[in-house]
Amino acid sequence: MAEQERAIRTRRTILFAAAKVFQEHGYQAATISQILAEAGVTKGALYFHFPSKEDLAQEVLLSQNQDFHVPDHPSKIQEIVDIVLLHTYRLQTDPLVQAAVRLSLDELAHGLNRSDSFMRWDNMLQERLEKAQAQGELLPHITPAETAGILVGAYTGIQSLSQALTSHQDLATRVTALLRHLLPSITVPSVLASVDMSENRILKLHTDTTAQTR
C-alpha cells in the first residue's frame, strides 16, 4: 500500500472514531484519549492529521457537505428536492453525516463554528432558488434568501423530531410530507405538477450518484 493511500485511510479511521465519540458523549465531554482508543492509532498519527479536538469536529461537521452532488436538472426545484432527499439518504445510512448533524445542533459545543454548516446548506439552496426564480419557477412573492432559511430550518427540525421519536426510522416519510407542505407555497403549479418528491426517488438518486462517483 502506497504511503499516501495509508495516510488517507488513517485519516478516515480517525474521523469515523471521532464521529462515534462525539455522537456518544457530545462535543464538550469528548476527549482525544477516547478518540485514540476508538481509532486504535498513535497520538502522533492523530495530531499529524488533526491539531486539536476542534479541528476534528470541524472536519466531521464538514463531512455532511462533502462528496455531495445532485444531478443537473432543467427544473431547479427538482434539484432542491433532490438535495433534500439525498441528504436524507445519507443521514439514514452514514455515521459521519449523522455525527455532523448532531454536532451542528450541539448547543454546548462552545468554540465550534456551528453556523457554517447551516450556511453551507443555506447557500446551496439559495443559489438554486435564485436560478428557479430567474426561469419563472417561483411564485412572485418569494424571496430566495428567506425561503432558503425556511427550508434549512424546517428540515433541521423534522430530522430532530424523527430522531427523538423513531431514531430516524420515519425520516423519509416525514421529509416528503414536509416537501408537500412547503413547495405549494413556493412553486408555480405547472412546475409543481412535474416534480418528483416521492420516497422512491431517494433510491434512484443514490444509485445515480454512486454510479457517477465510479
Add this chain to the structure above:
Amino acid sequence: MAEQERAIRTRRTILFAAAKVFQEHGYQAATISQILAEAGVTKGALYFHFPSKEDLAQEVLLSQNQDFHVPDHPSKIQEIVDIVLLHTYRLQTDPLVQAAVRLSLDELAHGLNRSDSFMRWDNMLQERLEKAQAQGELLPHITPAETAGILVGAYTGIQSLSQALTSHQDLATRVTALLRHLLPSITVPSVLASVDMSENRILKLHTDTTAQTR
C-alpha cells in the same frame, strides 16, 4: 409567609436553578450538587420536592406546556397561529421554557422521556386541526395527524437555527416566515385572508393572556 406559599417558592427556585444548570452543562453532565449550589437550598429541601435528577428534568420539560392558554377564536387556524406565536414569545423571554426546549433536543439525555414534550405540542395542534377540518378551514387533502407533525418538526428546527445563528434574536421573524410558507398549503384561501400571523400579534397575545391570568 404561609408554609405552603414558602414551599411553592422553594420549588420554583429549585426548578429555575435546575433549568440553568441543564442549560449550561446538558442533562448528562449536570449534577445535583451543581443544582443545590445554584439554588442555595438544602439537599433535604431538594429531595423533598424532586426525588431525582430525572424528575427535575421532566418537570423542566413540562414547563413549556404549563400555564399555556391561547384565547378561543372562531378560526381554529388563528388559534394554531396563536399557539405558535405565544410559544415564540415565551421561548424568547422565559429561561424555564428555553431550558425545556433545549432538554427536549438533548440527544444525550438518555433515560429522559423526550418524546412526551413533542407529543404534547403535537396533540395540542392536531386537536385544533381536526376542529378546523370539521368547520371547513382546511384544504381537502390535509390529514390533521400528518400536518401536526410537520408543524411541530418545522417549528423545532426554525428555533434551532435561530438559536445557532442569532441566539433567538431573529426567532419571531423566522417563525412568521415559516407560517407564511406552511399555511397556504394547509388552509383554504378565504380563511387565510383573515388570519393574523404578524409579529405584532405576539405582544397582543402576551398582554391578553397576562390580563387573563390576573
